[in-house]
Amino acid sequence: MLIDTHCHLSREYYDDIDKVISDDKVSKVNKIVVSGCSKSDIEEVLQLKDKYEIIYVTLGYHPEYALEVTKKDLEDLKKKLNNSKVVGVGEIGLDYYYTKDNKEKQKWLFEEQLKIAVELNLPVVIHSRDATLDTIEILKKYNLRGIIHCFSGSLESANIYIKMGYFLGIGGVVTFKNSKLKDVVSKISLDNIVLETDSPYLAPVPYRGKINSSKYLNIIAKYIASLKNVSEYEVAKITSDNASSLFDFK
Ligand code: NI
Numbered sequence: 001m002l003i004d005t006h007c008h009l010s011r012e013y014y015d016d017i018d019k020v021i022s023d024d025k026v027s028k029v030n031k032i033v034v035s036g037c038s039k040s041d042i043e044e045v046l047q048l049k050d051k052y053e054i055i056y057v058t059l060g061y062h063p064e065y066a067l068e069v070t071k072k073d074l075e076d077l078k079k080k081l082n083n084s085k086v087v088g089v090g091e092i093g094l095d096y097y098y099t100k101d102n103k104e105k106q107k108w109l110f111e112e113q114l115k116i117a118v119e120l121n122l123p124v125v126i127h128s129r130d131a132t133l134d135t136i137e138i139l140k141k142y143n144l145r146g147i148i149h150c151f152s153g154s155l156e157s158a159n160i161y162i163k164m165g166y167f168l169g170i171g172g173v174v175t176f177k178n179s180k181l182k183d184v185v186s187k188i189s190l191d192n193i194v195l196e197t198d199s200p201y202l203a204p205v206p207y208r209g210k211i212n213s214s215k216y217l218n219i220i221a222k223y224i225a226s227l228k229n230v231s232e233y234e235v236a237k238i239t240s241d242n243a244s245s246l247f248d249f250k
Contacts, residue, residue: 001028002240004031004033006091007034008041009034009045009199010041011044013199026215027216029054029214032054033057033247034056034058036057037090039073046083058087059086059089060089060090061074062092078120087122087123088122090146091125091149092127093127093128094106095130103134114142123145123146123247126147126148139166145165145166147166147169147246150198152179170193171196174220175219185228190234190235197213204219205219222235
């Protein structure tokens, strides 16, 4: 009954997607939301959702493509978002970790996609790295719901996002030895959390550094259960209900 709200399932990272999907089912993952966030990804994930019942998708250009994406691409994106099993816009956002030189272009791309989400009444999946203040400032302008994917900020920023109606996407990072996220997660309610793997990246301990996949979601659920002193079942139930209340899974 677990839902992986964010991952990148692509032939680029996995030789045998059939095997990945069957492992996920055995690990009690019953829905996987795959993010298509580049031009080639988008085509691939649209095929995956038709092939596998378990797969739903979100589509949206990652900030790393800020200099490439054109208005025409955004028109095409809008058409593709209007599709069965496409449940949200993302991952979209701001990333100042690698470069701040294209800030304005990143903001433009982010806002254009937020406007599309408003128009199509879809939730958003937000990528924000070293850009918390700008992300919050922009999101405040739009009345949207969504997930702060791979949340790793302070308790203060967690509370700001929660107040704005966003869920925090928590994944393998919470299991890392020196992660400050443990403290934040122990202080916020499960009602504000959804689970994600962000696979193939960020595998939880003891698989840190290896290729991640949705089958490790139960490790994350178990870890959060121990942090919050509740059962694993409770973590699975509440976070899956949260994901289902956000995404229109049909
Ligand atoms: Ni991602």
